[in-house]
Amino acid sequence: MNSQESRKDFLLWHFSKAGKFNPNNKSFQVWQQHSHPIELNTNNKLLRCLNYIHYNPVEAGIVLSPEEYLYSSAANYAGLPDRLIDVILVE
Template sequence: MSRKYKIRDQEKLYFVTFTIVEWIDLFTRRIYRDILLDSLRYCQQNKGLDLCAYCIMSSHAHFIIGRNGEQPLEGIIRDVKKFTSVKIIEEIQINPQESRKDLLLWHFSKAGRFNPNNKSFQVWQQHSHPVELNTNDKLSRCLHYIHHNPVEAGIVLSPEEYLYSSASNYAGLTDTLMEVILVE
């Protein structure tokens, strides 16, 4: 892994991206998005995750995260990815309505076979490319990028309309999916 993409200061906020292997459009189904959100909630409550911004797109998710406990940020990221991978694979296997079951399992199995860190399936790409947000300008640019991702993709006209994003939190709306720590 490049030294450019390492978490050096555990007390800083970081912009990270979790990407599905081969950029597969996994998060087109609500159940998989909800697995990710549930894992993030668990880490907020039990592992010291500070979630400041998020956006779940079809093949990836962006976050601004920090920590408020003793567990290293890398450990929290690892735990989220590991837990969600297992749960997503289980859901694919048992869901009779998953029309892409064979295709998804084949791709995740293929990725897992070529990665010595996995036993059988790999859902997430290995890297998260953490970028330390050590200036207000970087923080502001990343926050804008995260929240405008669905707008740029042509999914919504304004960021706060996208359900699976913290843009609604920042717009002051009360009906949001996740609690976040507002920054700017």
């Protein structure tokens, strides 16, 4: 670990504080431990989920449009040529 890292103490404090409130941990917690699965049993739910995933890089300020993100299937769904991987479109 880099001793010059300026965020080290802050991050250790933050992760230990979160870990103290969770009986599943001994000292630190970095990630949320809860998952809330949603059954994608309608086209509307599926499209909402795809849009959420595709727009994450836009919301993060990485790209201006979902199709620009290299590691996304958004370009495939927009009808653009395949990028990195083959995508089976869900219809």
